[in-house]
Amino acid sequence: MPVFAANLTMMFNEWSFLDRFDAATEAGFTAVEYLFPYEAPPEVIADRLARNNLQQALFNLPPGEWAAGERGIAALPGRFDGLKADVEQALDYAAATGVKRLHLMAGLADPSDPEAASCYRRSVAYTAERLADKGIDLLLEPINARNMPGYFLNDFGAAERLITELGLANVKLQFDIYHRQIMHGDVAMALRRLLPITGHIQIASVPSRHEPDDEELNYPYLFAEIDRLGYGGFVGCEYTPRGRTLDGLNWFKPFARS
Ligand SMILES: O=C(O)C(=O)[C@@H](O)CO
């Protein structure tokens, strides 16, 4: 049975960020993920996890100036010193929360620009090495161009090639099924092929990015396939509820902790 992580950036927005940990637990989740923890002190987040007996599945390394439109800095020339500081900040939060995988956003850059490609490779290799010291996986997530125009890592093939070429045991794919379907389709076959290099899975309906219970993907089939393939990681629920979060959790009832 997949272990689902509530994405607290997108779900449970009826509560303040810290209260979302309690709300997700009440709803039966045993794990959480979110984009960024950095506005709350690490020990405060650690306390919310501990008091709810929740596992921290994933969060992102700092993404640069998000409010100014940045979506990561790994592929941006001239930002390597900033990236090094970001890695140390993320590791402080990782130590407090016990998270075992972190996502590094690439940034907005032309994937055919050799300078961006070289910066990205250097950033990934450096970050992977720092995380490996702590037993943490580094995740790379291809993101579709409709949601994030101009994003550097906009292709599953490019992610697979880089992961394979680097050959670093802790660099893995963040397989967001929503992005996969929009970018390439062929989800089940891609899961079968890419599972050996996959460190985290995320889900949402396509095209609306709501609960995984409607629209063009057959999630019951995909959940069974993920189990059949022996996936032992988390499945992040990275969707915007159609209405109130709790009203949209019928799909999750068979998997909820009682
Ligand atoms: O956009 C997505 O999909 C994500 O998983 C975000 O966490 C971007 O990191």
Ligand SMILES: [Mg+2]
């Ligand atoms: Mg995602």
